[in-house]
Amino acid sequence: MKLAVTRTGLDVPEPLRTRLEQDDVVARLVRKDATLWGPDAESEAAVRLGWLDxxxxxxxxxxxxxxxxxxxxxxxxxxxxxxxxxxxxxxxxxxxxxxxxxxxxxxxxxxxxxxxxxxxxxxxxxxxxxxxxxxxxxxxxxxxxxxxxxxxxxxxxxxxxxxxxxxxxxxxxxxxxxxxxxxxxxxxxxxxxxxxxxxxxxxxxxxxxxxxxxxxxxxxAEQLAERLAEPGNAAMELGAALGAAFHAGRDKLALADAGETPVEGFGDWAEQLIAESTGKEGRGILPVVLESPEAPGSSGPDVLLGLVGAGPSGAGPAVGVTGPLGAQFLGWEYATAVAGRVLGINPFDQPNVTESKENTQAILAAGLPDEQPEATIGAVEIRGTAAVLRGVDLSSHDGLSLTLDALLAAVPPRGYLAVMAYLDRLRDARAAEVRTALAQRTEQAVTFGWGPRFLHSTGQYHKGGPQVGVFLQITGALDEDVPVPDQQYTFGTLQAAQAAGDRKALADRDRPLLHLHLTDRAAGIDQLLTALHC
The missing domain is CATH 3.40.50.10490 (Glucose-6-phosphate isomerase like protein; domain 1)
Known part of the structure; x- marks a missing residue:
C-alpha cells in the first residue's frame, strides 16, 4: 500500500502549481537545497534536512x-x-x-x-x-x-x-x-x-x-522516498494542497483519524509538525485535532478537513491521506516543507519556543507569583485578563457560565480558542471534553493541549503565529507532590512555574486569557463541563 492523497472541494490553482514546477521544488528538495526557503532560512535549513535520508x-x-x-x-x-x-x-x-x-x-x-x-x-x-x-x-x-x-x-x-x-x-x-x-x-x-x-x-x-x-x-518510508523526486508525487500534492488552502483563507487544518484501520493518535504528532513549522512571522497553519471526523470544528469558512487513513467524502473542502504509517510520517514531513515554501516561512526554526522556557526559569528563581482569584465558585478559582472578565458578574450564581460566555465572545472572526490543561492526562482525561463542549458553542476553531506538552508543539504558533488567539488555561491542585532530586523545587512547583511562564508570554502579547484553577480536580472538571452544557 502506497501513500495516496485525494481532495474534494479544494483546487490547487494553476499559478501555484506552475510556480512550484518552475522553481523546481521537487528536485531541489530531494537534493536538500537549503535555498528553497529564502536567504534568511538558508543557514538553518542547511543543517536540518537530514530527515530526507x-x-x-x-x-x-x-x-x-x-x-x-x-x-x-x-x-x-x-x-x-x-x-x-x-x-x-x-x-x-x-x-x-x-x-x-x-x-x-x-x-x-x-x-x-x-x-x-x-x-x-x-x-x-x-x-x-x-x-x-x-x-x-x-x-x-x-x-x-x-x-x-x-x-x-x-x-x-x-x-x-x-x-x-x-x-x-x-x-x-x-x-x-x-x-x-x-x-x-x-x-x-x-x-x-x-x-x-x-x-x-x-x-x-x-x-x-x-x-x-x-x-x-x-x-x-523507503518506498515513498524512492518516489519523492517524481513530479506530482503524493507528498508534493499534499504540500501544495495545504499551501493552496492557506492562500484561499483556510488556515485551520482540522485533523482526524479515519478509515477502518486508522493511524491511532496521528493528529497529535502532525499537530506539532505543522504548528511549530509554520506558525511564525504572524502567519501559519493551525492544526485542530478532532475526536472524530464528525466532531465540532470539522468545517467552517477557514477550515480544511484533513483525514488520516481515508479519502474524503462529501463536498469538502477536505484532503484525505491514506497509506502505511512510515509513509505517512515521511509524506507529512515533506508536505510541511513544501507548505513552508508556499507560505514564505522557514519550516525548520522555532523562534518563540524558548520564551516560555526562559519565563519558567525566571519564576523558579524568583518564586511563584501571588495571584489572587477574582472569584471562587465551587471548586473553580477564576482569574483572567480584563479582555475576558470585564463586565462579568462573578458574584452571580451562574458566574462560571457567564465567564465562559465572555471567553467565547472574545474570540475574533477567523480567530481561535486554545484550551491548555496543566493536569494529569490520564486521571484527568475528562478535561479534554472541554474542547468539544466549547467547539459546539462557537464557529471559531477550538484546540486542546496538555501542558507542558503543548509548549513543545502549538506553543510556537500561539506566540509566533497570527495574534488572533484567545486562551483558556486550566490548572489543578495536587493530591501529592514529588521533589526533583538535587534541585530546590518540586515537580508541582515546576508545573506551576511553566503555567505561569506561559501566562506571562501571552500577557506580553495582550492576548485574552482566562485561568481556571481547580481546587479539586475531579469536581472542578465536572463543574466546568456542567457550566458549558447549560
Missing amino acids: LPATSRSLLASLAELRAELVAEGLDRIVLCGMGGSSLAPEVICRTAGVPLVVLDTTDPGQLLSAMTELERTVVVVSSKSGGTVETESQRRAFVAAFARAGLDERQIGARFVVVTDPGSPLADTASAMGARAVFLADPTVGGRYSALSAFGLVPSALAGADVAALVDD
Whole structure:
C-alpha cells in the first residue's frame, strides 16, 4: 500500500502549481537545497534536512534494536517508560498505539502522572530521549527514576542498566549517560530537527523496545522516498494542497483519524509538525485535532478537513491521506516543507519556543507569583485578563457560565480558542471534553493541549503565529507532590512555574486569557463541563 492523497472541494490553482514546477521544488528538495526557503532560512535549513535520508540511514539501527529488545525481555524487563517531550515522544506514542503495543509516555511535569509511571519498577526500563540533552522536564524525570530505582534497592550499576538514552552527539545528556553507565546510548543525526525525527532513533528506539515492528516503518518510508523526486508525487500534492488552502483563507487544518484501520493518535504528532513549522512571522497553519471526523470544528469558512487513513467524502473542502504509517510520517514531513515554501516561512526554526522556557526559569528563581482569584465558585478559582472578565458578574450564581460566555465572545472572526490543561492526562482525561463542549458553542476553531506538552508543539504558533488567539488555561491542585532530586523545587512547583511562564508570554502579547484553577480536580472538571452544557 502506497501513500495516496485525494481532495474534494479544494483546487490547487494553476499559478501555484506552475510556480512550484518552475522553481523546481521537487528536485531541489530531494537534493536538500537549503535555498528553497529564502536567504534568511538558508543557514538553518542547511543543517536540518537530514530527515530526507532517514528511510535509508535508519536501517542500520534495526539489528541492534532487535538484539537489545531480546536481551531486555530475557531479563524480564518488558515495560518501557519513555521520558521525552515533543518530537521525542509524539512519534513513538503514535507508533505504539497504532501497533497495539504498550508504551508508557511520560511527557509531563504533573506529579500524579509521574507517580503513575514510577510503578512496576522490577520490570521497567526507562528511555530518556532529548535532542538538546537539556530539556528540563526530561532531566527532572531522569533524576526521579534514578532515585526511585535506588529506593527499590538497586545499586549504581544496576540503575544504569535500566536506562537507554537517545540524544544528539555531544549533548549534556550524552555525557550524563556515560557517567551513569546507561545500558545503551543511541546518538541521533544532528541534522534532523525534533519534529522531523519520527523515523530517526528518537522514534524508533522506544518503539522497537516496546515491541513495535519498526522495520516495517522503515520499509514503507523507503518506498515513498524512492518516489519523492517524481513530479506530482503524493507528498508534493499534499504540500501544495495545504499551501493552496492557506492562500484561499483556510488556515485551520482540522485533523482526524479515519478509515477502518486508522493511524491511532496521528493528529497529535502532525499537530506539532505543522504548528511549530509554520506558525511564525504572524502567519501559519493551525492544526485542530478532532475526536472524530464528525466532531465540532470539522468545517467552517477557514477550515480544511484533513483525514488520516481515508479519502474524503462529501463536498469538502477536505484532503484525505491514506497509506502505511512510515509513509505517512515521511509524506507529512515533506508536505510541511513544501507548505513552508508556499507560505514564505522557514519550516525548520522555532523562534518563540524558548520564551516560555526562559519565563519558567525566571519564576523558579524568583518564586511563584501571588495571584489572587477574582472569584471562587465551587471548586473553580477564576482569574483572567480584563479582555475576558470585564463586565462579568462573578458574584452571580451562574458566574462560571457567564465567564465562559465572555471567553467565547472574545474570540475574533477567523480567530481561535486554545484550551491548555496543566493536569494529569490520564486521571484527568475528562478535561479534554472541554474542547468539544466549547467547539459546539462557537464557529471559531477550538484546540486542546496538555501542558507542558503543548509548549513543545502549538506553543510556537500561539506566540509566533497570527495574534488572533484567545486562551483558556486550566490548572489543578495536587493530591501529592514529588521533589526533583538535587534541585530546590518540586515537580508541582515546576508545573506551576511553566503555567505561569506561559501566562506571562501571552500577557506580553495582550492576548485574552482566562485561568481556571481547580481546587479539586475531579469536581472542578465536572463543574466546568456542567457550566458549558447549560
